[in-house]
Amino acid sequence: MNTNPGPYNLHVIESCFGCVMREEGVFCHLPHAALSHLNSLRQTALYPRGAVLFVEGESPRGLFILCSGQAKLTANSRDGQSITLRLVERGEVLGLSSVISNSPYLASAETLKPSQVSFIPRLPFLQFLRASPDVALSVAKHLSMELHKAWEKTSLLALAPSTPAKVAHFLLAWAAEHGQKTVEGVHVPLNLTHEEIARSIGSSRESVSRILGDFRQRRLIRVNGGSVIILEPHGLHSVMTGSPAG
């Protein structure tokens, strides 16, 4: 792992920014003028799998936009444990809150796949924000939604009656965001190791493995290479709420 890696392959991918920005993410509904201003601030580079974009505690150089690929935000405890706070998909933004509050990154960002990442330096971005109140508002809105997700995760971790409940919640939440309905069930691309899942819900690899095995045996899910098919959403849901199993 490389603390301050720099672009591995610095060639600008012109199409990336405009496309991602208009479809999804914080800046999606900005007027064209604002978008092209933002566009002029960014630098885009291609990072390999496992690249570290920034490290917990570092003071915020700027924000990152994931144009393609996948990344994760992880917080570490002193004894080497870590939890995955957020999985970041195409079009999402990293480091925004630290840039806004000018406080150290509170998590480390690492790519999970080769990823095209745009970088916008802090000061130009803040200047841009000061000049455009509606962008500031949409940033605030985005942060609010982030906050809601964080609180949801907190309640989950504290309130979930059991580890199976956490796994069920994780699968359902993931399906809600990235799943596609088919005849046999909800098809969820889930290219994460059991280890990653465990870290995301604050459990252990072995438990996740056992629990997924159990779900499979009870025909709640089916695993297919890098993806999971949820056969019985209701079943998972009742596991999640701790009700006496359906």
Added chain:
Amino acid sequence: MNTNPGPYNLHVIESCFGCVMREEGVFCHLPHAALSHLNSLRQTALYPRGAVLFVEGESPRGLFILCSGQAKLTANSRDGQSITLRLVERGEVLGLSSVISNSPYLASAETLKPSQVSFIPRLPFLQFLRASPDVALSVAKHLSMELHKAWEKTSLLALAPSTPAKVAHFLLAWAAEHGQKTVEGVHVPLNLTHEEIARSIGSSRESVSRILGDFRQRRLIRVNGGSVIILEPHGLHSVMTGSPAG
């Protein structure tokens, strides 16, 4: 508990708003003009202990500022469990994120003491924000810090090696915010029941009771009516990190 209680004693406390706003909280560093505009939007009322300001799931009517007293934000699971997401002190704001993102309140707010609370309706507030970009920015900044706290709590819940570690963390965090150093140690006003603490860290009343008893026996803390004196911050810290005890 009263879902939509309305002011119990609707008399405006003129001094409250100006004083609280200037000292602490989101709006503390606003120019005078902005403050007096906000001031004109607010309605202030006195609520008794146990009053419910808003309920999880309700669509956001507006935001609340706690001028005096104390309140808590709690999230509930379907089976009656609840976790205290945040304890709200004088000068702090409630419901801001829901107002900004126009999504349902994701937690319920309840006073823990008789409290003076100012209310600002949603639409006028949003209008005010749109008109004043630096206020929008300071709101974004505030939300960022909220987000950091929420993530910290998440990592705590997931990474803490044990329940004693969570309790230690809770005490230290509380001390950092509200403690006062004296000769014998850090003096922390902590008028919370063990039940409240347990809910705040996702544990049980009995465990908290036992753990505090243990801390007391090991001379890490001393309890004095409604307040705790931390005698050995380092000791607590090593409990928190799970190191082999100092």
Added chain:
DNA sequence: TAGGTCCTGTGACGACGGTCACAAATACCC
């Protein structure tokens, strides 16, 4: 002082799940 209600302290018990250990399976790379 008597009678509530709420909070605290403690004992006993049991299971959930984390840890260790190892084997099988799969993916990755020259």
Added chain:
DNA sequence: GGGTATTTGTGACCGTCGTCACAGGACCTA
């Protein structure tokens, strides 16, 4: 293709902590 690294599946063990149960305290009201 073979060789290595990573990921997954499972068994055994046992400590932690949540649950149940009850007794003693603190505090308020009458």
